[in-house]
Amino acid sequence: MKEVHELNLPEDVRYTKDHEWAKLTGDTIKIGISDYAQDQMGDIVFVEMPDVGDTFEEGDEFGTLESVKAVSELYIPVGGEVVAINEELEDTPELLNQDPYGGWIVEIKPKDTQEIEQLFDRDAYLGVLKDE
């Protein structure tokens, strides 16, 4: 498994303590899992996603990831309505391992775009990882 300094942690996304990332483009937010999360989980074999139109409050479970090691819940970093899911993941869940930041899981229309500011930036997330 990767050491903390080996992790790919881009500056242009925000992170959560549960290792999801969120990125605001226009008025929607794409959500995925961090390099750390995919590395810890190992090969991901199945992604269970919500339906377009589902709404979630911040912190709600919005899906599950299954890897060869375990099943993990996905928690939504920012509340809102699902406007798209990444259907490619249904047949190629390995995208999340190969390119965790290109491989988004859901796209939401947040109730409040400002909520994303509450999430960790790269440095704060690095601090979280160093404590793990």
Next chain:
Amino acid sequence: MKNGPGRSGLIMDEPLLWEKGKKGRNGMSIPESDVPAAALADELCGEGPDFPDLSEVEVVRHYTRLSQWNFGVDTGMYPLGSCTMKYNPKINEKHAGAEEITSAHPLLDDEYCQGTLRIIYELQNFLAEITGLDAVSVQPAAGAHGELAGMLIFDAYHQNKGKKRSKILMPDTAHGTNPASAALCGYKPVPIKSGERGILDVEQIRELMDEETAGIMITNPNTLGLFEENIREIAEIVHEKGGLVYGDGANMNAIMGIVDLKKCGVDVLHLNLHKTFSTPHGGGGPGAGPVCVVEELKKFLPSPRVDFDGSTYKQVEDTASIGRMHGFHGNYGVLVRAFCYILTMGAEYLEKASQYAVLNASYVKVKLKDHLHLAYDRPCMHEAVFSDKNQQENNVSTLDIAKRLMDCGYHPPTIYFPLVVPGAIMIEPTETESLEELDTFIEVVKKIVKEAETDPDLLHNSPSRFKVKRLDETQAARNPCLCG
């Protein structure tokens, strides 16, 4: 240095049955038909099923060879944590196979099967005595089925009190089946983080337990192999708010005949006869998961149960029963085996079995803790949870260690569970293993730990001595091929 029982040798190859045999070959000679031929309706005609054409010896060799690729507790040590893979005494099989039992028709009226009912009745009583609880139903077919019965009882109890509850407290060390069983009954599992010492923290439960919460599910000892010392205090908090305490008996092998669960505050408990009571296990069962309750909940138990009025054994239905969990008498053959185990052991030796199970796990824990990272360095019960933390610098993972153990002749331990320990390696030797067996196992693990430093690729490429080598688990999960 010992290598363990694993040795390389001749492994017979064996194709699929359809790749063997020849058209027209047969296992028996069927007498010439003396029934006159008659025309069949068209809709009954068509291509027959695709059966292979084989002789008797081809079939016998086929299954014998497949069985030789297998590994079971009759082959060697099976330290699969949380599963209690203890030896299954052959005397159990003898009695379960007795004609009086195998020929008894499940639809016989009670008066014609007094003996078979008596076995259920006495087993119910034994299980009540062993757990300290008041009443038992042997209907559920396995552990998770027992949990489901337990959660249905929770629900029936709260409905009976006039108020449905919506949540249930769930420790993060719980088996995955616990939240699943609760969710099937409409409860939302509320996760509880284990405290720093690997056990439940009373204050957290005081904070989370409210009158919307149906109760708590506790496995004791928990899946870290640690005894939940605060169970009585936790039970008091839950009871004060009108909740119930569910005991998951998966780890009963550590406390059989020693801990009185009713005194611990447990209201409902399931047992795994296929773990604690030595009935066969693995390969999908069948198992049996009797559910035991306190007097107040007896009326909700799954039906039928067996009662005795001093002269006759009868199947009875409790007044507010949650209903049937299984056809007929539950997995009856499994019940007979467990009954036989209890009778052959007796109270004294059941207690000793638990003591030895704990002693064996503690011995392994102490002997290996300087070699593998120990998640919680505290007195353990029937199993010890290590991890791959010390091996990570050599890029060797828990999976590699487990695979290498196979090459050395052991069934791998449970890995990556419980989830609270990253890279968990969960070892449960059970009381079955002798001191010599344990010492050999310990030597082998130490050897593997050394190999992880000196020759990591040996571990990465394990197993190498089997019919099949390292399987591509990812590919198998992503693109399962289920049709040969």
